[in-house]
Amino acid sequence: MMNIAVFPGSFDPITNGHLDLIRRAIPLFDKIIVAIGVNDQKKSLYSLEQRLSWLEEIFSEDDSISVGNYHGLTVHYCQEVGAKYLLRGLRNTTDYNYEQSISQANSIVGGVETVFLISNPQYSHISSSIVRAIVKGNADASTFVPAVVASTLQSS
Numbered sequence: 837m838m839n840i841a842v843f844p845g846s847f848d849p850i851t852n853g854h855l856d857l858i859r860r861a862i863p864l865f866d867k868i869i870v871a872i873g874v875n876d877q878k879k880s881l882y883s884l885e886q887r888l889s890w891l892e893e894i895f896s897e898d899d900s901i902s903v904g905n906y907h908g909l910t911v912h913y914c915q916e917v918g919a920k921y922l923l924r925g926l927r928n929t930t931d932y933n934y935e936q937s938i939s940q941a942n943s944i945v946g947g948v949e950t951v952f953l954i955s956n957p958q959y960s961h962i963s964s965s966i967v968r969a970i971v972k973g974n975a976d977a978s979t980f981v982p983a984v985v986a987s988t989l990q991s992s
């Protein structure tokens with residue numbers, strides 16, 4: 837049986853922190869699905885199409901990584917795609933406190949285990965929300981994001 841993990845997130849936009857985490861998780865799973873959870877109550881800065889297109893371009897050469905999106909519960913999406921694992925990153929205790937109860941609920945409700953990787957120190961200051969704040973303030977966020985994202989940010 838394939839060991840499939842879903843890495844769920846908003847990826848608004850994907851950052852170098854996300855990318856590092858995904859690359860470090862490749863040896864752990866047969867397949868990783870990087871999936872954008874669409875929450876209609878939460879307004880994103882970048883459209884779903886834009887975020888998916890960044891993910892597709894970034895992982896186009898990686899056979900074990902695919903890209904998707906879903907509405908509703910993450911555990912239902914895991915069941916749909918046959919994933920027994922969720923992948924999440926921990927930058928600090930704020931992340932830990934937030935993730936703990938979600939992970940426990942996902943295990944109880946959907947039988948899905950969450951695998952956590954601690955962020956690399958050089959990426960632990962990076963978040964999508966900081967990137968969005970830099971972009972909104974008309975400053976350069978290119979060191980925080982993959983090249984394909986940086987080039988779109990610069991041209992918009």
Ligand code: ADP
Pocket residue numbers: 844845846847848851852853854857923924925926927931954955956959960961962963964
């Ligand atoms: P969400 O909207 O679910 O918080 P994000 O796209 O912000 O989604 O993050 C998805 C996952 O990536 C989360 O587990 C988050 O902790 C992790 N993550 C975000 N930034 C980093 C980083 N710089 N280093 C490691 N993990 C990160």
